[in-house]
Amino acid sequence: MFMNVNNFFNLKNIYKTFIFLKLTILFNYYLWLINLDLVLIYYIVVLIIIVLIYLMFILYRFDRILFLFLIFCTILSLGSPTIYWDAKTIWMFHAKKIFFDNSLEYIKYDYGNFFFNSYPILGPTLAASLGKIVGQWNYLYPKFSILIISIPSIIFLYSLIHEKINKILFLFIITLILERRLIIGEMDAAISLYFVSSIFILIKILDIQKDLKKRLQKNNINKNYLYFLIFLNLSFMLLLKKEGLVYFVIIFISLTVMTFINNELFNKSYKKLFIFFACAFLNYVIWKLYIDYIPINNINFHPAVTNIFNLDFIEIIKKIFNIKNFLLISGSIYINKFSLITLTLCIFLISSYVLPNKKYIKINKNIFLFLFFIILIYLIFIYTVYQLTSWEINFHLSSSADRLMMPLYLLICFSSIYFSEKSRVVKNYSKKA
Amino acid sequence: MKKNFIDKKIIFYILFFFLILQMLLISHRVKFDFNKLFNFYVLDVGVHETIDFNDAVKIGNYLKKNNLDFNFEKEFWTKTKDKLDGKATNAGIFKMMLIVNTYPKKINKNSNILISEKYSLKKCNKIFGTQNYYVHECE
Numbered sequence: 001m002f003m004n005v006n007n008f009f010n011l012k013n014i015y016k017t018f019i020f021l022k023l024t025i026l027f028n029y030y031l032w033l034i035n036l037d038l039v040l041i042y043y044i045v046v047l048i049i050i051v052l053i054y055l056m057f058i059l060y061r062f063d064r065i066l067f068l069f070l071i072f073c074t075i076l077s078l079g080s081p082t083i084y085w086d087a088k089t090i091w092m093f094h095a096k097k098i099f100f101d102n103s104l105e106y107i108k109y110d111y112g113n114f115f116f117n118s119y120p121i122l123g124p125t126l127a128a129s130l131g132k133i134v135g136q137w138n139y140l141y142p143k144f145s146i147l148i149i150s151i152p153s154i155i156f157l158y159s160l161i162h163e164k165i166n167k168i169l170f171l172f173i174i175t176l177i178l179e180r181r182l183i184i185g186e187m188d189a190a191i192s193l194y195f196v197s198s199i200f201i202l203i204k205i206l207d208i209q210k211d212l213k214k215r216l217q218k219n220n221i222n223k224n225y226l227y228f229l230i231f232l233n234l235s236f237m238l239l240l241k242k243e244g245l246v247y248f249v250i251i252f253i254s255l256t257v258m259t260f261i262n263n264e265l266f267n268k269s270y271k272k273l274f275i276f277f278a279c280a281f282l283n284y285v286i287w288k289l290y291i292d293y294i295p296i297n298n299i300n301f302h303p304a305v306t307n308i309f310n311l312d313f314i315e316i317i318k319k320i321f322n323i324k325n326f327l328l329i330s331g332s333i334y335i336n337k338f339s340l341i342t343l344t345l346c347i348f349l350i351s352s353y354v355l356p357n358k359k360y361i362k363i364n365k366n367i368f369l370f371l372f373f374i375i376l377i378y379l380i381f382i383y384t385v386y387q388l389t390s391w392e393i394n395f396h397l398s399s400s401a402d403r404l405m406m407p408l409y410l411l412i413c414f415s416s417i418y419f420s421e422k423s424r425v426v427k428n429y430s431k432k433a
Numbered sequence: 434m435k436k437n438f439i440d441k442k443i444i445f446y447i448l449f450f451f452l453i454l455q456m457l458l459i460s461h462r463v464k465f466d467f468n469k470l471f472n473f474y475v476l477d478v479g480v481h482e483t484i485d486f487n488d489a490v491k492i493g494n495y496l497k498k499n500n501l502d503f504n505f506e507k508e509f510w511t512k513t514k515d516k517l518d519g520k521a522t523n524a525g526i527f528k529m530m531l532i533v534n535t536y537p538k539k540i541n542k543n544s545n546i547l548i549s550e551k552y553s554l555k556k557c558n559k560i561f562g563t564q565n566y567y568v569h570e571c572e
Contacts, residue, residue, distance in 0.1 A: 065449075072456055079470030080463035081479030088483050093533050100537035111539060112532050139479035140469055165441055168448045175455040180463050 014058075014159065015225040018152040021051045022232040025126055025149060026283075029239065032125040033290060035103050038132065045129045052148060055155070066158055069171050070151060077147050077183040082139045087185035090116055095127035095142050108294050118291045120284075122239035123149060123187055143185030149236065150182060153193035156229075157414060160200060166421050173413045176341050177406060187241040192407040194240065195247045196414050198233040199374065201226055202255065203367055205269055227276050234280035238287075245284060246381055247407065252277055254373035258366065266366070320387045329386045332397040333405050342409045346416045353420035360423040371415060378408050486530040488563040492548065493534030495561045495568065502541035503568070506549035524550065527566060545571045 028044045031037070059067040082088045093115055097106040107117050126149065127142035134141060154174070161167050174182070181189035205226050234251075237244040255273065259266040311319070319325075333339065354360065361368070382404060389396045464482055472478050484490045496503055505513075505528065513525040521529070531548065532540065547557060547569045557569035 069452075075470060076456070076460050076463060076465050078473040079467060080460075080465045081469065081482035083464060083482055083485065089529055089533060093536070096533075096536055115529075115532075134474050136474075136476040138473075138475060138477050139483040140473045165445050165448070168445055168452060172448050172452045172455065175452060175459065180459045183459070184463060 014155070015229060017051065017055060018156060019225065019228055019232060021048065021055070021152055022229075022236065024048050024051065025122070026232065026235060026239075028129050029122050029125045032098060032104060032121070032128070033286075038102060041129050041132060045133045048126075048148065049133075052151070055151065059155070063158075063167075065164075065168060065171070066155065070154070073147055073183055074144065077144045078141055080140070080183070082143055082185050084184045084186060087143060088139070090119060091123055091146075091187060092127060092139070092142050092185050094119070094121055094124035095131070095145070096137055098124055098128035099131040099137055099142075107291070110294075119242060120239045120244070120287055122236060123190070127185075143183065146185055146187065146190050147183055149240070150190045150193050153190075153197040153233070156197050157193070157200065160418060161421060162425075163421055166417050170414065170417055173341075173345070173410075173417070177338055177409050177413060181403075181406070188403045188406055191237060191240045191244055191247070192410045194233055194237040194244075195251075195407040196411045198230060198237060198247075198251060199371070199411065200414070200418070201230045201233060202251070202273070203370075205230065205273065206266060206367070206370075227272060230273070231276040231280050234277065235283040238280060238284040243404070248277075248281070248284075250374055250377045250381065253377055254370055257373055258370050261369070316388065320384060322387060325387055325393055326383065328393055329383055329397065329401075332401045333382060336402060338402055338405065338409050342412050346412050349416040349420040354423045357423040364419070371411075374411070375408065382408075480534065484530045484534045486527055488566045489527050489530035489534055491563050492561065492566060492568060493531050496535050496538050496546070500538070501546050502539055502544045503535070503546040503548055504540055504542055504544045506547045506551070506554065506569075508551075509549055512550075547571055 024044055024047050028041060028048070031041050031044065056067065056070065059070065082092050093112075094106070094117075097111065098104060098121070104121070106112075110117055123146050126145040130145050131137055131142060158167060158170060161170055178189040178192060205223070234248055238248055255266070255270070259270045385404070386393060386397060386401075469478055481490055484493070495501075509524065509528070513522065513528045546560075547554065549567055549569060550565065552562075552567055553559060554569045554571065557571040559567050560570045561568040
């Protein structure tokens with residue numbers, strides 16, 4: 001009757017549930033976009049809540065730690081006000097406007113254009129739909145929608161780890177790196193989780209782990225589920241926040257570079273992946289067309305980067321290679337508590353478990369190279385954004401550096417936990433053999 | 434073998450303990466309150482903590498209660514225009530918080546209700562006010 005925890009997570013049902021939950025959230029978003037029918041939105045929200053309860057029920061049966069963690073996050077989310085600036089003035093305010101207007105009218109009239117009306121609205125539409133079920137607006141429950149969006153990614157990443165000690169370490173790292181951002185109504189934590197989970201779905205698809213094929217057959221998981229999951233993950237990433245486009249491009253370029261390095265492993269899946277990447281990108285194109293179709297005199301770009309368009313090429317190059325600012329940026333992104341936690345964990349786990357296992361490194365050298373490209377392109381993006389900022393650099397760094405670096409910190413921490421566990425498993429397996 | 438098992442178990446409990454501590458720290462930082470949790474569905478709960486600007490809460494509630502669309506006085510608009518350095522002034526924060534709080538009551542350029550920092554305006558009657566900001570009904 002009761003299944004083993006690991007078996008449960010490998011079953012195709014969990015992937016099916018994720019796909020269903022994400023599809024309903026995406027459907028809810030498109031219903032608002034085409035302004036179809038409010039009644040249908042009620043049904044969709046009820047469906048989302050039922051799927052969530054089902055997920056919680058199976059977690060309660062098979063993994064109490066994750067269950068308790070998510071329940072605790074839910075309680076914190078529902079019992080705390082929306083006190084952080086971006087959450088209350090951008091994301092939850094967009095949701096409030098959708099809720100009261102019963103449409104996306106605020107974009108049409110560009111109401112309060114200093115609140116970035118052209119930002120993607122996957123999160124706000126779900127919050128507005130929750131509002132329709134509750135019946136009235138307040139400053140507590142709408143931000144729970146962001147946690148709902150994050151839950152599938154948390155469970156997916158958690159399911160990739162099998163040792164109890166690593167599972168608790170992963171949850172601890174979530175609370176250290178993402179901190180309160182998971183529950184305060186901002187998109188940064190959700191987009192970080194989607195960034196990392198997209199990369200690890202790709203790792204699964206690319207068949208890096210030698211035993212993946214066997215496992216897929218054993219648990220009867222159709223590989224197409226993973227392709228569909230990557231499509232939904234990338235779509236969510238693109239529709240959560242504008243940075244999603246950058247993360248999408250980072251992943252895509254890394255994948256393309258790896259394919260050009262003439263790797264059989266990457267070549268095999270690239271064509272199919274390209275189609276799913278293109279389908280996911282279509283979601284962004286639709287949103288962009290929607291925004292461009294409306295004569296919105298708003299900021300298609302963040303005010304911090306608008307100055308770039310007034311500069312000529314030489315000025316841009318001068319700004320990019322400004323050494324003083326380069327040092328300031330480096331200080332800000334490397335000397336902080338998140339960076340310290342990430343580096344400590346990474347150095348400890350990789351040097352203790354991965355580096356001594358030369359065989360494991362050799363088998364997985366392509367995946368390490370793939371991750372290296374992602375980290376490298378990500379850092380180039382960070383340096384470029386801050387070098388070209390229109391704002392005063394110290395102010396811009398202090399207000400956003402930790403947020404922008406969060407996906408990278410989470411990626412490094414999770415990769416360290418994941419690969420250290422895998423390398424130990426391979427070592428023990430080869431010892432037994 | 435047994436020793437290893439105990440070590441892992443101890444590490445597990447230590448991590449679990451720190452996880453709980455971290456969650457408690459987060460609950461403190463997000464101003465978690467059990468009263469709010471039990472009233473999570475009630476209208477306008479958390480408005481004071483969210484808006485966090487007493488003048489914006491009071492004026493916003495007045496406008497909502499009396500069903501009034503509003504506009505800001507011309508000078509106030511200029512004063513609170515976004516600056517390139519990204520730093521907002523006190524008046525700028527008030528403006529944003531008032532807009533967030535009052536919705537669905539909106540800024541209406543034809544409205545005769547003007548919000549200003551000035552105690553009196555020409556051809557206007559002060560109908561409501563706080564210590565720093567005033568609501569005027571103009572001709």
